[in-house]
Amino acid sequence: MRLYNAYLASRIRRHATAAPTHVAVILTERDLLESGAYETLSSFFTWAFEYGTDRVTVSISVLDKAVVPTLQRELETISAPEMIAVRGPKDTEPVGTPIQINIGLGGKHEFAAAVAQLATAVEAGELSPDEIDADSIADRLVFPDEPDLLIKTGEERLSDFMIWQSVYSELYFTDINWRDFRKRDYLRAVLDYKDRQRRFGR
Numbered sequence: 399m400r401l402y403n404a405y406l407a408s409r410i411r412r413h414a415t416a417a418p419t420h421v422a423v424i425l426t427e428r429d430l431l432e433s434g435a436y437e438t439l440s441s442f443f444t445w446a447f448e449y450g451t452d453r454v455t456v457s458i459s460v461l462d463k464a465v466v467p468t469l470q471r472e473l474e475t476i477s478a479p480e481m482i483a484v485r486g487p488k489d490t491e492p493v494g495t496p497i498q499i500n501i502g503l504g505g506k507h508e509f510a511a512a513v514a515q516l517a518t519a520v521e522a523g524e525l526s527p528d529e530i531d532a533d534s535i536a537d538r539l540v541f542p543d544e545p546d547l548l549i550k551t552g553e554e555r556l557s558d559f560m561i562w563q564s565v566y567s568e569l570y571f572t573d574i575n576w577r578d579f580r581k582r583d584y585l586r587a588v589l590d591y592k593d594r595q596r597r598f599g600r
Contacts, residue, residue: 399582406585410449415592417450418546422567424559425576427460429552430469432577440476443497445584453496455541457559460502473499485540498541505561512538539563547591549584551576568594 410417423442429435439456446454460466466486473484482497515538519525525534536542539562548560548567552575560567570587572579 403582403585406582406589407449410585410589410592413589413592417588418568418591419451420453420455420543420545420547421446421451422455422457422545422548422560422564424548424550424557425456425458426552426557427458427462427465427469429576430458430472432575434577436472436476438576438579439473441581442579442584443476445581447496449585449588453543454498455543455545455560456497456499458499458501459504459557459559463502466501469501473501500540500559504558506558508539509535509562535562547587549587551579566596568596 425439430439443454458469460469470484470486474482476482481495482499483495484499484501486501512535516525516530516534520527520530541563544563544565545560545567547570548564549570549572551572553571553573568591570590572583572587574583
């Protein structure tokens with residue numbers, strides 16, 4: 399398997415297209431309940447930075463909001479504190495750390511919260527309706543940056559996450575479950591990204 403990883407890595411390095419600088423992965427609470435899930439996530443960060451990425455975003459869907467504090471504590475232990483920012487459903491301030499993790503806040507809720515903030519600003523006379531544009535909304539999202547590559551494991555659907563930010567992202571689906579996701583799977587995703595011609599909606 400090491401030889402296969404080396405083969406994929408060699409193809410990536412020889413490829414003329416640049417690697418994705420911002421990679422996102424969408425997980426579920428169930429993914430993190432599997433044995434070894436946090437070790438996989440820590441390795442995922444290592445692979446991403448090793449192959450040209452300078453920012454990683456993780457969106458985690460939860461059904462039970464009561465587990466959020468536990469998930470936050472566990473996630474904050476898998477990387478250096480200065481590298482990672484973990485946000486729960488009530489946290490809305492964007493941050494600039496290399497690793498950004500968002501728990502439980504779905505894309506529809508996030509978008510609605512941004513619109514509500516804009517409405518409040520207009521009502522307070524701080525903003526004119528004519529001044530509202532796409533940047534006005536993006537600036538009020540939890541993590542406003544748009545990923546180059548978005549990875550979803552386990553099934554071919556995004557669920558309610560990063561619906562604004564991923565509009566021009568390259569989407570990569572794999573039927574491999576998160577617990578079985580390995581370096582070769584990440585390298586395949588990057589190579590697939592490099593083989594695509596990005597159109598950004600054109």
